[in-house]
Amino acid sequence: MASPEEFSDVNPAASPPVDNRKAFAKAEYPDASKSPGQTLDRDIALAKLEHEKKLSFIKAWEDREKAKVENKAEKKHFKVTSWENSKKASLEAQLRKIEEQLERKKAEYAEKMKNKEALIHKQAEEKRAIVEAKKGEWLFKTEQMADKYRSTGHVPKSGLRFFRD
Structure with missing residues (x-):
C-alpha cells in the first residue's frame, strides 16, 4: 500500500488529462415539462401508499x-366443557352405584x-296350637268334673277354678 508521502511529490498538473465522460452514466434529470407541484403530489401519493401498505400489514397481523x-x-x-362433562359423568356413576347399594340394602331389609x-x-x-291344646284339656277336665258331679250327685260350689291361668 502506498503511504501519503509517496503521493505528496506528485504534481497533479503534470499528469495527463483523463476523459471521464464514459466512466459516469448520464444523470437523469426531471423533465422540464413536469412542474415541481406534480413531483410533490407524486411523493405525497407514494408516502400515502406506503403508509396504507403499513396499515394494511398491521391490520392483517392484528386479525391473525x-x-x-x-x-x-x-x-x-x-x-x-370436557372437564365438566367428565366430572358430571363421574358423579352420575357414583350416584348410580349408591342407588344400587341402597336397592340391595332395601331388598335385604x-x-x-x-x-x-x-x-x-x-x-x-x-x-x-297351644291355646287349642289347652282348650281341649279344659273341655276334657270339664267333662270329667261334670261326670263326677253327675255320678256323686253333688253340685259344684264355685265357678270353674282351672280357667284362672
Missing part, C-alpha cells in the same frame, strides 16, 4: 393475532322383614 387468541380461548372452553313376619306367623300358629 385475534384469530389465534379466539382459537386458544375456544380450545380452553372446550377443555373446560325387605327379606329380613319377611323372615321376621314369617317367624311371627309361626310363633302365632304355635300359640294358637
Whole structure:
C-alpha cells in the first residue's frame, strides 16, 4: 500500500488529462415539462401508499393475532366443557352405584322383614296350637268334673277354678 508521502511529490498538473465522460452514466434529470407541484403530489401519493401498505400489514397481523387468541380461548372452553362433562359423568356413576347399594340394602331389609313376619306367623300358629291344646284339656277336665258331679250327685260350689291361668 502506498503511504501519503509517496503521493505528496506528485504534481497533479503534470499528469495527463483523463476523459471521464464514459466512466459516469448520464444523470437523469426531471423533465422540464413536469412542474415541481406534480413531483410533490407524486411523493405525497407514494408516502400515502406506503403508509396504507403499513396499515394494511398491521391490520392483517392484528386479525391473525385475534384469530389465534379466539382459537386458544375456544380450545380452553372446550377443555373446560370436557372437564365438566367428565366430572358430571363421574358423579352420575357414583350416584348410580349408591342407588344400587341402597336397592340391595332395601331388598335385604325387605327379606329380613319377611323372615321376621314369617317367624311371627309361626310363633302365632304355635300359640294358637297351644291355646287349642289347652282348650281341649279344659273341655276334657270339664267333662270329667261334670261326670263326677253327675255320678256323686253333688253340685259344684264355685265357678270353674282351672280357667284362672
